Amino acid sequence: MSKTPLINLVGPPNSGKTTLFNIFSGKHFKTVNYPGSTVEYSSSDFLDKFNINAKILDSPGLISLNANSPDEEVAIESLFNQPNNGIPDLILVTADASQITRHLLLTKQLIEAGFKVILVLTMIDILNRKNLKVNTSLLSEILGIDVVAVNGRTEEGIDELTVKIKENLSKGKNIPDHNILSTFKDKDYLINTFEKIESISSKVIESVTPDIENANKQLNIQNPILRESTQKPDALTLKIDKYLLHKYFGFIFFLLMMGAIFTSIFWLAAPLMDLVDTLFSSLANYAAESLGNNWFSHLISDGIISGTGAVLIFLPQILILFLILGLLEDTGYLARGATLIDKPLSMIGLNGKSFVPMLSGFACAIPAILSTRTIPNRRERFLTIFIIPLMSCSARLPVYVLIIAYLTPPDKPWLAGFFLSFVYLISIILSVVVAFVINKFNKSLIKTQDDSSFILELPTYKLPKLKVVLRNSYENSKEYILRAGPIILVLSLLIWFLTYMPNHSPEFDKTGMTEEEIILLEKSERISNSYAAKIGIFIEPIMNPLGMDWRVGVSLIAAFAAREVFVSSMALIFKVTDDENIQNSLLTAMRDAKIESNGEPLFTTATSIGLIFFFIFALQCISTIAVSRKETGSWRIPILQLTIFTSTAYLFTFLIVNVLRMIGIN
Amino acid sequence: MKKASELNFGEKGTIKDIITLNPSYKRIIEIGFTPGQEIELVNTSIFNDPLTFSLRGTLIAIRKNQADCIIIN
Numbered sequence: 001m002s003k004t005p006l007i008n009l010v011g012p013p014n015s016g017k018t019t020l021f022n023i024f025s026g027k028h029f030k031t032v033n034y035p036g037s038t039v040e041y042s043s044s045d046f047l048d049k050f051n052i053n054a055k056i057l058d059s060p061g062l063i064s065l066n067a068n069s070p071d072e073e074v075a076i077e078s079l080f081n082q083p084n085n086g087i088p089d090l091i092l093v094t095a096d097a098s099q100i101t102r103h104l105l106l107t108k109q110l111i112e113a114g115f116k117v118i119l120v121l122t123m124i125d126i127l128n129r130k131n132l133k134v135n136t137s138l139l140s141e142i143l144g145i146d147v148v149a150v151n152g153r154t155e156e157g158i159d160e161l162t163v164k165i166k167e168n169l170s171k172g173k174n175i176p177d178h179n180i181l182s183t184f185k186d187k188d189y190l191i192n193t194f195e196k197i198e199s200i201s202s203k204v205i206e207s208v209t210p211d212i213e214n215a216n217k218q219l220n221i222q223n224p225i226l227r228e229s230t231q232k233p234d235a236l237t238l239k240i241d242k243y244l245l246h247k248y249f250g251f252i253f254f255l256l257m258m259g260a261i262f263t264s265i266f267w268l269a270a271p272l273m274d275l276v277d278t279l280f281s282s283l284a285n286y287a288a289e290s291l292g293n294n295w296f297s298h299l300i301s302d303g304i305i306s307g308t309g310a311v312l313i314f315l316p317q318i319l320i321l322f323l324i325l326g327l328l329e330d331t332g333y334l335a336r337g338a339t340l341i342d343k344p345l346s347m348i349g350l351n352g353k354s355f356v357p358m359l360s361g362f363a364c365a366i367p368a369i370l371s372t373r374t375i376p377n378r379r380e381r382f383l384t385i386f387i388i389p390l391m392s393c394s395a396r397l398p399v400y401v402l403i404i405a406y407l408t409p410p411d412k413p414w415l416a417g418f419f420l421s422f423v424y425l426i427s428i429i430l431s432v433v434v435a436f437v438i439n440k441f442n443k444s445l446i447k448t449q450d451d452s453s454f455i456l457e458l459p460t461y462k463l464p465k466l467k468v469v470l471r472n473s474y475e476n477s478k479e480y481i482l483r484a485g486p487i488i489l490v491l492s493l494l495i496w497f498l499t500y501m502p503n504h505s506p507e508f509d510k511t512g513m514t515e516e517e518i519i520l521l522e523k524s525e526r527i528s529n530s531y532a533a534k535i536g537i538f539i540e541p542i543m544n545p546l547g548m549d550w551r552v553g554v555s556l557i558a559a560f561a562a563r564e565v566f567v568s569s570m571a572l573i574f575k576v577t578d579d580e581n582i583q584n585s586l587l588t589a590m591r592d593a594k595i596e597s598n599g600e601p602l603f604t605t606a607t608s609i610g611l612i613f614f615f616i617f618a619l620q621c622i623s624t625i626a627v628s629r630k631e632t633g634s635w636r637i638p639i640l641q642l643t644i645f646t647s648t649a650y651l652f653t654f655l656i657v658n659v660l661r662m663i664g665i666n
Numbered sequence: 667m668k669k670a671s672e673l674n675f676g677e678k679g680t681i682k683d684i685i686t687l688n689p690s691y692k693r694i695i696e697i698g699f700t701p702g703q704e705i706e707l708v709n710t711s712i713f714n715d716p717l718t719f720s721l722r723g724t725l726i727a728i729r730k731n732q733a734d735c736i737i738i739n
Contacts, residue, residue: 064696101722102698185692187684194700233720238708241725245709245718247675339727343713346729352716453690453732454716455697458725 005054005169006085010110011094012103013061014459016122019152020094021058024050029058034083039074040373050162054169055085065109066184068453069376079115080178089173090165091115097134097149098126100205104197109184111145114176118164121149126460131208139204234460237332241458245336254340257333258359261324265317265363266394272316280309293519295504299496307492310562311485317363317394318480322473325356330464335456342454348432349439351375352454354384358431361391362424365624366484367476369631377452379442382632386438389619389628389641390431392424395563396615402567403608406587427616483630484623491561491622495532499558499572503529527572532557546614546650547607547657549595559620566615606660610653617649670699670736671717673707679738680704691735698722699736 011017021029025044033040041059046052060075067073081087093110095103100121110117121134140147146164150157183189244250284301291297328334334356342352350358353375360368368388375381392400400423408416506525510518527533536554543553551573558569567586574589593602619625619642628638660666673679681703684695698721699705708725709718715730 063693066692066696068690068693099722099724102724105696187686187692187695190692190695191684191700194695194698195702233708233723233725237725238720241709241718245711247710247712250709251712335727339709339716339718340711342727342729343711343715453688453693454727454729455690455693455732456716456727457697458718458727460724 003086005089005173006082006087007054007056007090007092007165007169008079008082008088009056009058009092009094010062010079010106011120012063012096012099012106014457015061015094015096015099015103016120016150016152017061017094018058020092020120020122020150021056023152023155023158024052024056025058032084034074034078039071041075041078052162052165052169054089054165057082057085057088062106064105064184065113065181070378071376076181080176087173087175089116090168091117092120092165093117094120094122096123096126097121098123098130100134101194101197101201104200105190105193107143108193108197111143113178113180114174116168116171116174117145118161118168119143119145119147120161121147122152124149124151125153127205128208132205133208135204135206139200142200142203237458237460240461241336244333245340250336251340254337257328257337261321261328261359262362264324265321266397269316269320273313276309276313276316280305280312284309293522295500298500299493302500303493303496304489306568307489307496307561310492310565311481311488313564314364314394315477315481318367319473319477321360321363322367322476323469325360326469326472327464330462330469332459332461335458339454339456339458346452346454348435349380349383349442349452350435351377351380351384351452352456354380357384357388358391361388361393364393364395364480364484365389365391365621366627367480369624369627370476370479370483372631380452382637383435383439383442385628385631386637386641387431387435389621389624389645390427390434390617392427392616393563393621395621398564398567399559399615400612402570402583402586403612405583406590406603407605407608423612423616430616483627487623487626488562492565495558495561495565495569498532498535499527499530499554499569501531523572524574527554542650545658546610546653547595547602547604547661548611549597549602551593552602552611556614556618556620560622562623563615563620604666606657606666609660610657613656614649614653617645617652619645668738669734670705670707670719670738671730671733673705673717673738675707675710678704678706681736682739683737685735685737687735688732690732694728694732694735697726705736705738 009017009021021042021044024046025042026047028047029042029044031040031042039060041057043055043057045055059078060071062072062075065076065079067076079088079091091110093107095107107117107119119139121136121139124133127133134149136147136149146168148157148161148164150161244253284305287305288297288301291300325334328337338352338355340352341355345352345354354372356374357368357372360371365388368391369385372381372384372388375384400420404416404419404423408419503526506522506529508521508525513521532554533550535557536550539553539557540550543549551570554573555566555569559566570590571586574586574593590603591601594600595602625638625642628641629635632638668679670679670681681699681701683701684691684699688694699719703721706720707717708720709727716727717730717733718725718727719733
């Protein structure tokens, strides 16, 4: 039986590899992990129109066949023997034509290793702008492989490439020599190879205006201008960088930019989040009204509809975040941002590339953890994943808002604003401290040693391609919904069950009550006799040292579905019966709440501040734990995160509540 | 003997050798820092690290301790 041929796409970062993959796969691909690792590759069939019967794989970007990290090792090893598909029949290697002296290294090594290779030259248009072109037939002759120039935007050259792929596939496959890899590590080999590549490129790069070229050739002039112009970075880019990478202004601009992103995650998204919120509450109300007052109706409205709402409420923020980050990345600024912030982050064991994931963490830890894949160094990636849950994600915002509203007089909104900024500041400082400490104990905690390095190509500035950016935001948002959605939904249903059962139809004296009052009283009766309440009473001994009782405990448990559930759960437990303005009536209920055992007020200044600190630290998010498990490849890090952060949260809250009490703040 | 990390802002130099000082010296070569190439220090950030060099028609940022491997004529 003959297997479907396998074509592996490889290339250096920024060489147009993914664009080519998207053209052939029509973006219908699935992403798979290499067995036993967190490194991913995408695989797809060719679109029908190409009429190529083969599977195409897109593996991570490679600079050379000399592995520089455990993840690169996985990617390189699998070229020689793809775990699920064997040896590739053909390798398509991409190279940026305007960076040909740097990008040909990988091609040379693949040829030397004995792979069957087609070289795909991209970014021909950039070279054209410099009035240069590549003589592909000469390059093909020198390298002894097929070379095709392709324009990723206009798809010019794709037809020729399709023909060459078919030709190469019909010639049977080569068996690569794995042993040769060791020679690639040799310094002299590398320098020699570069010298060869330089002599090749000086032969194949020609002026677009052949007359001058020929004239020069006849005069036997080794075209110095030609050499010069391939060696100079884009002039406009250098000019912009004079300002954006200016020693002082550059950093100020960076801080302003990040401040703007940070605020826009909140301000731009707020109206959309309100919209989602309103939509789902009215949908839940509508369902409850039309299905009547029974358990099934409550399952649909309070369980399923509200649960879906809990997933979708963060979608606006995630969309906006990825939209802005995508725009910045596509213009070329993001790489510069990572460069500017690398030094301070490297001092706590992180990397400049940790910055964007950390910033995303203020919206939601799940997309943030997913975006750490751009950090090549495993130790730094795991450390970044480790501290991301400490970034105060937006699910914590409703909780902070509630407690701060409780602590500050309503006529002084500026005080509340000040308080809230202070909370964010504290969470940033704490995450820095934690990263520093974890980094110190790296050997026993993260258990990955990986030489730290920072090598980043700063791309040429260009106008962002809106289509690409929109597409990426869509893909990222979809990924969030697919990964976090089911978990949040299932947990919402579980929490619904725990707070609804077993007293699902409570009996009490209903005389003189309106239907609405009956429904609301039923709700709070249900929860105070529910399984959740029993769990809450069981954990009360743990809550008492914090000056809190079982009701707060239950809400903290409910918050494991999603932190903002804390607020609605509090509203239920404290029998808040005014649907119009939940926050005000909840605040009143909180002011009147007494600890049942001793009659002392439950929400004092001390316990409220303590509660804020609990939320800053505690890892109360099952979805984060699940994603952290997936991205680190084991349970080790998520379990450490859960125990360290939640026990620190408890300890901090205990200390704060009791120290505040001792100094007379109650 | 001068290292690339000792170049001044805007100063050019030609690479003489790459020394095996930093574990990532091979990657430094692979990214294109090879003997004979002219490089220019185009940016030093506020922290003086990483350093951005113009090399082979592109801009590449590397950490200062990595730039220590690059010996300039």
